[in-house]
Amino acid sequence: MFRLSAQPLDPAQLAHLLHDPRAGACVTFEGWVRNRNEGQAVQALDYEAYAPLAEREGERILAEVRAKLPVLEATCVHRVGSLALGDLAVWVGVTAEHRGAAFDACRMIIDEVKARVPIWKKEHYTSGTTAWINCATRGPAADLSSPPK
Amino acid sequence: MKTIHVQYFAILREQRGLTQEKIATTAATAADFYAELRARHNFTLAPEHLRVAVNEEFAPWTTPLREGDSLVFIPPVAGG
Numbered sequence: 001m002f003r004l005s006a007q008p009l010d011p012a013q014l015a016h017l018l019h020d021p022r023a024g025a026c027v028t029f030e031g032w033v034r035n036r037n038e039g040q041a042v043q044a045l046d047y048e049a050y051a052p053l054a055e056r057e058g059e060r061i062l063a064e065v066r067a068k069l070p071v072l073e074a075t076c077v078h079r080v081g082s083l084a085l086g087d088l089a090v091w092v093g094v095t096a097e098h099r100g101a102a103f104d105a106c107r108m109i110i111d112e113v114k115a116r117v118p119i120w121k122k123e124h125y126t127s128g129t130t131a132w133i134n135c136a137t138r139g140p141a142a143d144l145s146s147p148p149k
Numbered sequence: 150m151k152t153i154h155v156q157y158f159a160i161l162r163e164q165r166g167l168t169q170e171k172i173a174t175t176a177a178t179a180a181d182f183y184a185e186l187r188a189r190h191n192f193t194l195a196p197e198h199l200r201v202a203v204n205e206e207f208a209p210w211t212t213p214l215r216e217g218d219s220l221v222f223i224p225p226v227a228g229g
Contacts, residue, residue, distance in 0.1 A: 048162075
């Protein structure tokens with residue numbers, strides 16, 4: 001299951017969904033909002049998604065991982081909306097009979113989600129500027145930071 | 150002329166100042182349509198940095214536009 005959530009994520013509740021007597025391994029990943037990025041002090045983040053395609057692409061990633069690796073369950077939930085430092089931005093959970101597949105699948109899922117799912121992140125810096133991550137391009141017309149307020 | 154529904158996200162939403170709109174266009178393909186919008190609204194992102202979705206699915210830039218299509222131009226993603 002891949003889904004977007006406008007509400008805070010509860011890792012214990014999410015992990016409960018994975019319980020399976022066949023599973024010998026459970027690997028989870030939590031992506032947290034960190035206070036620095038590329039040398040800038042981060043104050044808060046906004047995540048925005050194109051929901052129908054994000055959910056479809058997320059489900060495709062989970063299906064690809066299931067086709068490649070012997071996993072029992074694979075789940076990913078990504079936050080949208082305004083997040084504060086330390087908030088849980090993304091949660092991935094995988095169960096498998098053995099740890100190798102669970103570790104590999106968890107890593108594959110988070111890497112693919114970051115690369116492919118139409119979710120965007122705007123960072124708010126303590127300096128008062130903001131930036132859409134990965135949207136900067138070269139040239140003066142493409143300075144995407146807003147001026148200090 | 151055909152009418153295309155466009156939704157804007159992230160930096161394109163801010164640069165356009167709208168979340169969505171309907172536009173009458175003579176553009177033949179998704180690429181032509183982005184070029185038209187980019188010229189009109191000074192979007193900073195070049196098409197090489199974007200993907201396009203037609204009717205809620207990723208599609209090639211060469212996709213011909215049809216009356217009533219829904220388009221989304223997808224800036225570089227940054228989940229996680």
